[in-house]
Amino acid sequence: MRYYLLFFLLAFISCKTEPDKKAVEIVNTTQETLEKGETHQTLDGLLGQLFEDVQLEQVFPDSKTFVDCIAKRPYSEIKIAYEQESDSANFDLKAFVLENFELPETISLDFKTDKSKSAAEHVVSLWPVLTRVSDAKNEGSTLIPLPEPYIVPGGRFREVYYWDSYFTMLGLAESGEFELIDDMLENFAHLIETVGHIPNGNRTYYITRSQPPFFSQMVALLAESRGDSIYTKYRVALRKEYDFWMDGKETTNTPVYHCVATPLGIMNRYFDRGTSPREESYREDYNQVQKVNGGEKMYSDLRSGAESGWDYSSRWFANGKSIETIITTDIIPVDLNALLYGLETVLLKCYPEDIELKKILEESMANRKKFLNEFCWNASEGMYEDFNWVKEKQTGEPSLAMTFPLFFNMASQEQADSIAEYIKNNFLKPGGVVTTLKNTGEQWDAPNGWAPLQWMTIVGLENYGHEELANTIAQRWVKLNEKVYANTGKFVEKYNVEDMSLDAGGGEYPVQDGFGWSNGVYLALKAKINKK
Known part of the structure; x- marks a missing residue:
């Protein structure tokens, strides 16, 4: 050191x-200017006091509900109406919102599970339910329109999500849905071209951030099926994705955006x-x-x-x-x-x-x-x-982030052997691997397990010859998924891997069903197990 x-x-x-100072030039209360001259405005700027009152007075139990509503008339008119009417003694804020906005749908809420189907058959039957067709532009919506069909996670998550999509694609590939994978890559390339990066999701309120950069792995996944021409097709988008994450790389002392200068060059x-x-x-x-x-x-x-x-x-x-x-x-x-x-x-x-x-x-x-x-x-x-x-x-906080260098073959064999032993002794639980070793009440801590981290851990271990441990994790996770499906008829966002009789918990919202990345990883792991 x-x-x-x-x-x-x-x-x-x-x-x-x-x-x-450079990092605070763009805030979510200002108009975002995009590379092609397009603009998106966020609701707090468009609605002013109305937005703050609706959210702080908890008109809806879930804060995401209001930002996903569709305005029935121009925002400027709604804002003026609120300013004129809100001082009235008998003013009803929720009634005003319902009069001026359409409530968003909850994806897969009405889907009826056919319990005669296996878990794998159920997941395949969900793909059409979770698929959104190309979007029409709507001035009264926070949705950023995408030109091609895409998969949403489900539940309250009504839009595409960046890193979720890679793990969803693993299942789409097992289902032979390569056209849909290509459609989703087209959408992400479109976002990179128009927004300048892939936002957290295709909503205006997500535009100030991205998510873990898995676009390159999506391209590699499709290239496995379609060949190296896929690298050529998406190389401009990949280069722009890289430039987004490396914006500020010229800094020599102060962190700028995602870049931090270190004695070993720029880290992120x-x-x-x-x-x-x-x-x-x-x-x-x-x-x-x-x-x-x-x-x-x-x-x-x-x-x-x-x-x-x-x-x-x-x-x-x-x-x-x-x-x-x-x-x-x-x-x-x-x-x-x-x-x-x-x-x-x-x-x-x-x-x-x-x-x-x-x-x-x-x-x-x-x-x-x-x-x-x-x-x-x-x-x-x-x-x-x-x-x-x-x-x-x-x-000093151990987490499954330790498996990512194994996934990308960055570690030595000795390091990988040590990590495998550490995971076996500390992270391996009856339902798979736990996310961290602490139970803080947060959803990305114990006792929860998440589909993407099971996949990264399993593939990382396989890369270094730890097939037995990888297979154990895969079998335990698949068994847990199937147990929950048998009991509830659902695949959910996260699972309790420590006590398989209990639901997962924590976070800012209830456990969501659907669920894109759980579906995808389940199919991919089931295929792995069946091949052994």
Whole structure:
């Protein structure tokens, strides 16, 4: 760890308490200007006081309901009407909202499970239910229209989600739905071209952030079936995706957006460009920040935690226990930097003729591997941990993020053997692998298991010859999925892997059914097991 002193000097120069000035130029209360000149406005800016009143007075139990409503007339007219009518003694806020907005649908709510079908047959029958056709533009909706069909997760998640989609595609591939996979890639390429990146989901309120960058892995998945022409087809979009995550790479001392300068070059963090409550979780964020007088830095960290996909987990908490201490932007995550290594690997396939790009990518890949091994490798425990660049030390929070370097073949065999042993002794549970070792009440902590992390762990272990442990995890997860399906007729968003008699819990909303990535990973793992 000989670089720690230099790392400390770099970290100390940068601001520890307030988001950097460049990063706060774009906030979710302002109009977002897109690359092609298109614009999207967010509801808090369009509706003003009405938006805040609806969310803080909890007109709907779920904060996401209102931001997904469709306005029945122009927002400007609704805003003026509210200003004129809201002072009336008998004014009814909920009645006003219902008069001016259409409530959103809940995906798969009315779907009737045929219990005579096996779990696999049930999942296949859900694909049409979860498929949305191409979108028509609607000025009264927060939905960003997509030109091709796509799969949504289900329940309250009525739009496409970035990293969910890769794991959903695993199941689509098993179902032979390659046209739909290509359609979804077209949609993501469209978002990169028009928005400048792939947002968390295709909603205007998600536009200030992305999610774990799995687009390159989606392209690689389709290329397995269609051949290397797929790399050529999507290489421009992949290059722009990379440029988005590396925006700010020229910095030499202060973090800019997703980029943090380290003694080993640029590493990446999760970073949402907004500094106010998330619109879809407005009340939750507002109350949380007010409770501890957290300010813009805390809003940034909450939003960035949402970009990580792990919203929320002890990984992002300074004390490892409470969301009140969230510090997402202070952390260089193992999984994100492994994913960007994977993106760099795919870009090498996309641009074999570009010698200069090849040099840049190979240097960055070498730096990422070295950084993970020198700053994130916990030699005493034998696993990878996230790195707090402000405190210039590891976070001390073990999580399944440690498996991402295995998925992308970044670890040595000795390291992989150590991680396998650590997972077997600490993370392996009756229903699969648990997300972290702490039960904080947050949904990305114990006792919950999540489909994407089962897949990353299983494939990562297989890459290094740990077939028996990988197969054990796969069989336990599939058995749990099938048990819940037999009891409820549903596939759900997350599962309790420690006590298979209990439902998963935690988070800002009830457990959702549907469910895209659980369906996809189940089919892919079932196929793996059947081949053994």
